[in-house]
Amino acid sequence: MATYKKRGSKKTSTSSVKSEVAQESTTAEVFETLDTTASKTEEWVVKYQNIILSSIGIVVIGVLGYLGYQNYILEPKAKEAISELNQAQYYFELAVNTVNSDSLYKRALNGGEGKYGFLDIIENYKGTTAAKLATYSAGMAYLNIKDYQNAINYLDQFTSEDVLLGALAKGAIGDALVQMNQLDKAYNYYVDASMINNNMYSTPKYLYKAAMLGAKLGKNSQALVYLKRIEKEFKESQEAGLVEVQIAILETLMK
Template identity: 45%
Template sequence: MATYNKRGYKPKNTKEETKVEETHSTTKDVFESLDQGASKTEDFIANNQKVILGVIGVVVVAALGFFLYQEFVQKPKVEEASKEMFYAQQYFNEAVNSTAKDSLYNLALNGANGKFGLLDIIDEYSGTPSANLAQYSAGMAYLNMGKYKEAIEHLQKFDSDDPMLGALALGGIGDAFVQLNQDADALGYYEKAANYNDNEFTAPRYLYKAGITATNLKEYDKALKYFNKIKEDYSSSEEARTIDIYIGKVESLK
């Protein structure tokens, strides 16, 4: 009997079939693995949902609490501190330009007529810009009143990026240490004050004081370095007018 191939009939390719079956099996295994992983994740969430929700709740409450604190506690506190600082600072400014300095500095520090003084502002409004500025003013008030340890305590707590106030605070600490006969400590603060900002007012002022203090400590090379820096870099400053006298004096001592 004659045989023939049916139209469209193709003999099976055993290798291709095997490959397809292997691919199908691999894909099936992957999906089953994913299903198992998803199931484990779901189990974890189901078993620990209270903990997870608790953590999320803590984060949300903390964020909300910070916002509420800033908006309804810190912001009004800053504004209130600023108002109180206005009166205390007025007394301080008057003391600077007055002959009755001690009494006015006392009013600035302790307040009057129901208004807070600088010390009250530091205590009641801690963390505000006004409390920080009050540290500076209180330190300078004590310095001018001859209470040098108190001056150092407050000026060391003052923190500012302002080129003038930052340098003046460091220089004020140096002045207080000089009055306490702690010249080595004073020199360190004068050096910091001189290097704090390169301007025509504070830089030569504290270079000069550093030079004088270094001379008293018999550190003549340091003194010459500071005096020569005034002469070379700040020739138009007030300190430069007589700096040659100091340079000559130190050179004669070496």
């Protein structure tokens, strides 16, 4: 029994040594692999470091360029644009309050006294708030001097987060289309304008225009819906005082 245990013990010792040798060999292989990989990585970095640094540089320059553009180009440009817009808007407001106003609207569009007009601001200050407002005002100026196609062109380009101005621009396109006798298109613009924002000014204004034009186009049922909505929801509006007679006329026609 003792001999058996001794032999077993010796066998175990030999096995352990072999296992340790195998583990050391495996560990050495792992470290060798890691060293080789690290070496290859270092070689790759060394080989392509100029490209890497150039790429980082491009990103940094891009960020700095954007910040510089915002702070040193766009912001001063925006302030300058507002200054120019004030003068053009001054001519526009004079025109609104003057009987023979075409010359003032044209000055608002084209500029005067060394100042830009709306068209110059749109061209030279693209991307600024002033240019957006100039686009709206240019469209309205063209509408007032009866240049309806240009009015549509500029008002159609106008975009704004101001929902009231957005509604007025849509409605003004409708007005221009009416003058050009494109009544179906005008009707659709009036409906769209009434839906942009629910408020006491633009909503009843364009519901009423849609109703009146709709009745002319034979859309009596829908026109009646618009008029009754004004009567019910916008009692304090200017249009509310006009709808009672129109409702009576349409109801008589539809009997």
